[in-house]
Amino acid sequence: MYNSTTSTHPTFRHWSIAACLAITATVMPVEAQDRLPYNAVPGEIVIGMKRTSTSGETAQWSPGRTVNLLSLLGDDARVVREISAVDGIVVSAPSLRTEAEINDALGRLSASENIYAAERNHVYYASAQPADPMLDKMWFLNKVSAFKAWDKRSKSPGIIVAVLDTGIQLDHADLKGRIWTNIKEIPGNGKDDDGNGYIDDIHGWNFQENNNKPGAAYRALGLRGCKIHPTKRIYESHGTHVAGTIGAVANNNVGIAGISHDVQIMALRILGKPCAAGTLDGILEAVAYATKNGAKVLNMSFVRHGSPSKLMRREIEEAIIAGVSVVAAAGNDATNNDQRQKYPSGYRIDGLISVAATGPKDTLAKFSNYGRRTVDIAAPGHEILSTVPKGNNPSKPISGYASKSGTSMATPIVTGAIALMRAENPALDPVEIEKRLMRAIDPLTHLKLWVRAGGRLNLAKSLREAAKPVKKGNTKRTQTSGKEMTQRAIGGIRIDGGAKHTHRPAGQQIPDSGNISGKSLY
Ligand SMILES: [Ca+2]
């Protein structure tokens, strides 16, 4: 703090009392979850002098000139404090009220020969509060205690997350540097350099069209009944939306922040035209590809009603045995999955986590499927803001944002949480990850009826659970474990012990009766 008796700078001496008072008023702790109601301190201007010597100590700012300069800011302008390290001062100018008045004064100050710059006193936040302008609209971050979690860990740069979905806009401004790159493959030489069976697979693979372009396709607009619009075309957006929720770049002053601020997203395009559908063959190949090429989490925001696939079950089991966590959407039919199975979320395999969706009031979203035995956990899935490709240029999409609702949107929130957990404690296998994730929920009475965990994801608690050391040989069932399956011989995988039917009780309030915008695709 400025002290008038020891200052070597006579210019500031007579403003010292005002400086002390003002400092008391402006220096305040910024809680991690709070934001100030302004982005610059009202009425405050920071003035920095030009450097006139290499030491930077000698500001050629005479007292007379100072008075003249400050008079530009009004009669009641006063120095709030000195920033001696940069030969500068903070000035309060309460009479400058409008944006135009402030800009005019800043312009005239900056034109002065001795002043290097005059600027608004902008507010910055601790890194756990990312500087992404759309953060205020991401209601679900507070709900899952993301800000608290990010104080502990916000990045998982070594973790590869495979997104099995539509294509992803690989050059989206908020996904820059977050798309996995296969460093063992030389791009564009027509050879399978790493011998993994895929030629020039740099960021993943397009299993829909069997090529190395897993970007978001510009395709005919889908209509009801999987018909397509005769002329109108659109970028597919589901995969980009999922990818952004998992790992959009934080602190880049653009758009949103992903659950993990640094992660590698492997783009595996298994869904596509005509109605954002995929087929078993592509999914099997994609699961195998992800497993062989280092993924630690698979995001499966898609679903099929009806009979299970033995092939897919085996592929998922093998992925989990190889150390890959699998996260799958429960589906959006508002039905009981214990009675009417959906896959892949319905495979009752430890290490595969099926996800229901909740809304801002922490109640089950009205579209969400549920099942006390076959749906594991709930996470926010209503009006989730994330990245999407936009525009009408078929060769270059615009980086956009949109809100979508669905268990497809809840699933990547859990996936992002698992990426952070796996970075926090690399010793955890998928079975252990699931146990700890289920244990770390916020218990909610009404969700006991709908999901096995009886609650909603809590990111901060999940990270705390993840940090605990692994107890060797601990096979005790967790309190929330209700899969009641027999242990298989290998890898902690359990097989289905038979589903007990549960019904949505009559009179139970159906939550989130507000408008659900965006398409609930799966
Ligand atoms: Ca290859």
Ligand SMILES: [Ca+2]
């Ligand atoms: Ca190659």
Ligand SMILES: [Ca+2]
């Ligand atoms: Ca961002």
